[in-house]
Amino acid sequence: MNIREINEEYSVSGQITVDEVDEIKALGFKSIVCHRPDGEEFGQPEFAAVAKRAEELGLKIKHVPVGPMGVTPAAVADMVDALEEFERPMLGYCRSGARSTATYEHAQRQRG
Secondary structure: OOEEEEEEEEEEEOOOOOHHHHHHHOOOOEEEEEOOOOOOOOOOOHHHHHHHHHHHHEEEEEEEEOOOOOOHHHHHHHHHHHHOOOOOOEEEEEEOOOHHHHHHHHHHHHOO
Protein backbone atom coordinates (compact mmCIF):
# COMPACT_ATOMS: atom_id res chain seq x y z
CA MET A 1 0.00 0.00 0.00
CA ASN A 2 1.44 3.33 -1.09
CA ILE A 3 -0.55 6.16 0.52
CA ARG A 4 0.06 9.66 -0.84
CA GLU A 5 -1.34 12.67 0.99
CA ILE A 6 -3.14 15.22 -1.20
CA ASN A 7 -3.93 17.46 1.77
CA GLU A 8 -4.89 17.07 5.44
CA GLU A 9 -8.36 15.77 4.61
CA TYR A 10 -7.64 13.43 1.69
CA SER A 11 -5.04 10.87 0.64
CA VAL A 12 -4.92 8.36 -2.20
CA SER A 13 -3.61 4.86 -2.72
CA GLY A 14 -3.52 2.12 -5.27
CA GLN A 15 -5.65 -0.99 -4.73
CA ILE A 16 -6.01 -1.98 -1.09
CA THR A 17 -6.70 -5.44 0.32
CA VAL A 18 -9.14 -6.49 3.00
CA ASP A 19 -6.22 -7.05 5.39
CA GLU A 20 -4.92 -3.51 4.81
CA VAL A 21 -8.17 -1.97 6.06
CA ASP A 22 -6.97 -2.57 9.64
CA GLU A 23 -3.78 -0.62 8.91
CA ILE A 24 -5.80 2.17 7.28
CA LYS A 25 -7.87 2.47 10.45
CA ALA A 26 -4.72 2.42 12.61
CA LEU A 27 -3.27 5.26 10.50
CA GLY A 28 -6.22 7.40 11.57
CA PHE A 29 -8.40 7.38 8.46
CA LYS A 30 -12.12 7.80 9.20
CA SER A 31 -13.52 6.95 5.76
CA ILE A 32 -12.68 5.30 2.45
CA VAL A 33 -13.90 5.86 -1.12
CA CYS A 34 -13.22 3.27 -3.82
CA HIS A 35 -12.95 4.63 -7.36
CA ARG A 36 -12.24 1.28 -8.99
CA PRO A 37 -14.94 -0.77 -10.74
CA ASP A 38 -15.20 -4.38 -9.58
CA GLY A 39 -13.69 -6.92 -11.97
CA GLU A 40 -11.29 -4.51 -13.59
CA GLU A 41 -8.33 -6.83 -13.06
CA PHE A 42 -7.91 -10.52 -12.21
CA GLY A 43 -7.38 -11.04 -8.49
CA GLN A 44 -8.62 -7.60 -7.49
CA PRO A 45 -10.52 -7.66 -4.17
CA GLU A 46 -14.22 -6.95 -4.67
CA PHE A 47 -15.54 -3.75 -3.15
CA ALA A 48 -18.05 -5.67 -0.99
CA ALA A 49 -15.24 -7.57 0.78
CA VAL A 50 -13.30 -4.37 1.52
CA ALA A 51 -16.51 -2.62 2.60
CA LYS A 52 -17.44 -5.42 4.97
CA ARG A 53 -14.15 -5.13 6.85
CA ALA A 54 -14.27 -1.32 6.86
CA GLU A 55 -17.77 -1.35 8.32
CA GLU A 56 -16.70 -3.90 10.97
CA LEU A 57 -14.03 -1.41 12.03
CA GLY A 58 -16.43 1.54 12.08
CA LEU A 59 -15.12 3.20 8.92
CA LYS A 60 -17.52 4.80 6.46
CA ILE A 61 -17.01 3.56 2.90
CA LYS A 62 -18.51 4.35 -0.49
CA HIS A 63 -18.12 2.92 -3.99
CA VAL A 64 -17.74 5.63 -6.64
CA PRO A 65 -16.39 3.64 -9.61
CA VAL A 66 -14.60 5.52 -12.37
CA GLY A 67 -14.20 3.35 -15.45
CA PRO A 68 -12.69 3.74 -18.91
CA MET A 69 -14.92 6.74 -19.72
CA GLY A 70 -13.09 8.76 -17.07
CA VAL A 71 -14.54 10.94 -14.34
CA THR A 72 -18.25 11.40 -15.05
CA PRO A 73 -20.60 14.03 -13.61
CA ALA A 74 -22.29 11.24 -11.61
CA ALA A 75 -18.95 10.20 -10.06
CA VAL A 76 -18.21 13.82 -9.16
CA ALA A 77 -21.65 14.19 -7.55
CA ASP A 78 -21.13 10.97 -5.55
CA MET A 79 -17.71 12.18 -4.43
CA VAL A 80 -19.14 15.55 -3.35
CA ASP A 81 -21.72 13.62 -1.29
CA ALA A 82 -18.98 11.52 0.32
CA LEU A 83 -16.95 14.62 1.18
CA GLU A 84 -19.99 16.27 2.74
CA GLU A 85 -21.20 13.18 4.64
CA PHE A 86 -18.07 11.35 5.76
CA GLU A 87 -15.57 12.20 8.45
CA ARG A 88 -12.03 12.88 7.39
CA PRO A 89 -9.25 12.14 6.90
CA MET A 90 -10.47 10.12 3.94
CA LEU A 91 -8.59 7.62 1.78
CA GLY A 92 -9.50 7.26 -1.89
CA TYR A 93 -8.23 4.25 -3.82
CA CYS A 94 -8.23 2.84 -7.34
CA ARG A 95 -5.60 0.90 -9.29
CA SER A 96 -2.87 3.54 -8.97
CA GLY A 97 -4.46 6.49 -7.16
CA ALA A 98 -4.80 8.60 -10.32
CA ARG A 99 -8.60 8.28 -10.64
CA SER A 100 -9.00 8.91 -6.93
CA THR A 101 -6.97 12.10 -7.27
CA ALA A 102 -8.84 13.30 -10.37
CA THR A 103 -12.26 12.59 -8.88
CA TYR A 104 -11.35 14.47 -5.70
CA GLU A 105 -10.04 17.46 -7.68
CA HIS A 106 -13.25 17.65 -9.76
CA ALA A 107 -15.36 17.37 -6.59
CA GLN A 108 -13.38 20.14 -4.91
CA ARG A 109 -13.98 22.46 -7.86
CA GLN A 110 -17.68 21.71 -7.72
CA ARG A 111 -17.77 22.32 -3.97
CA GLY A 112 -16.23 25.75 -4.59
